[in-house]
Amino acid sequence: MKKRKSSQSVRIALIQMSCGPDASANLRKAMALVKKAAARGARIISLQELFRTEYFCKTEDAKHFDLAETIPGPSTDLLSQLAKSENTVVIAPLFEKRAKGIYHNTAVVIDADGKMLGKYRKVHIPDDPGFYEKFYFVPGDLGFKSFKTRYATIGVLVCWDQWFPEAARLAALNGAEILFYPTTIGWKHDRQKEAESYRDAWETVQRGHAIASGVFVAAANRVGREGGFDYWGNSFVAGPFGDVLHRASTRKEEILIADCNLSQIEKTRREWPFLRDRRIDAYGAITSRFIQKKS
Numbered sequence: 355m356k357k358r359k360s361s362q363s364v365r366i367a368l369i370q371m372s373c374g375p376d377a378s379a380n381l382r383k384a385m386a387l388v389k390k391a392a393a394r395g396a397r398i399i400s401l402q403e404l405f406r407t408e409y410f411c412k413t414e415d416a417k418h419f420d421l422a423e424t425i426p427g428p429s430t431d432l433l434s435q436l437a438k439s440e441n442t443v444v445i446a447p448l449f450e451k452r453a454k455g456i457y458h459n460t461a462v463v464i465d466a467d468g469k470m471l472g473k474y475r476k477v478h479i480p481d482d483p484g485f486y487e488k489f490y491f492v493p494g495d496l497g498f499k500s501f502k503t504r505y506a507t508i509g510v511l512v513c514w515d516q517w518f519p520e521a522a523r524l525a526a527l528n529g530a531e532i533l534f535y536p537t538t539i540g541w542k543h544d545r546q547k548e549a550e551s552y553r554d555a556w557e558t559v560q561r562g563h564a565i566a567s568g569v570f571v572a573a574a575n576r577v578g579r580e581g582g583f584d585y586w587g588n589s590f591v592a593g594p595f596g597d598v599l600h601r602a603s604t605r606k607e608e609i610l611i612a613d614c615n616l617s618q619i620e621k622t623r624r625e626w627p628f629l630r631d632r633r634i635d636a637y638g639a640i641t642s643r644f645i646q647k648k649s
Contacts, residue, residue: 362617364505366532367396368610369405370589370602372578377406377421381429385436391609392440397466397505400445402576402589403513403536404459407449409580414489422451425473430462438468443503445510447536450475452492459491461512461536466504474499476512477521484542484583487514498524506531506616509569513537516560516573520640526567527629531616533563535573540585553586557598565596568623570614577607594622 410418437444450460459476475494509530515521541549564571577587590601591612602608
């Protein structure tokens, strides 16, 4: 295995793409975009949440379980070959069939030698109009871990996980230098003004994770219209100071490239020593659902 370059800089890419009803076509498109990103020097490339299909969780329909696949399986086999040939790490979010009747929203991490380093199963599962994920997915049971790839140690969380500071913190405490968030988020096309405020909050909370833990944050969102929903794109990469290094557009398919200087993590944590000053002796109540005050 090659050692990380002394420059401590790694080029990453986020694939922001639209998806159609043909899963095989979506996979071919994604692989072509990964190759293009690798040709531009990207060493870690993240696809968006459930990139092989349109976002099927807009409705509750048992036929959609047929879209799931095993891991390892046909998609990971192809992407492992691609990662090895392009000498790049690939983050592949898939609809995982774990067993009969047990399904997960899962992101696979494939190292630059083509070997699977592991997977993360989405922990926080939403159940909102247009996002009926509890019908399809069992909450993840693998924890908030990190993956030591050839180029950087990364954490992977998925979409709804973005709103929970506990998830980001635990992944960072496990050594992640870059937190990747494969995402599918948007709004009904007739509610665009409301969506703008949600989009701003979505970005702000993730930039907060970057600041609070002194890590890079990279969110890869889908784009395009699917069944009355507009997915708002705006994939972005933020540095450990919370500054947005690069941001994609709202409507276009794009390969978002960003260079992450990992030495900034140490510099930022020295200036803002949040990890040093955490009072871990005072946080026991964080595991409570709610703290009920006594009358």
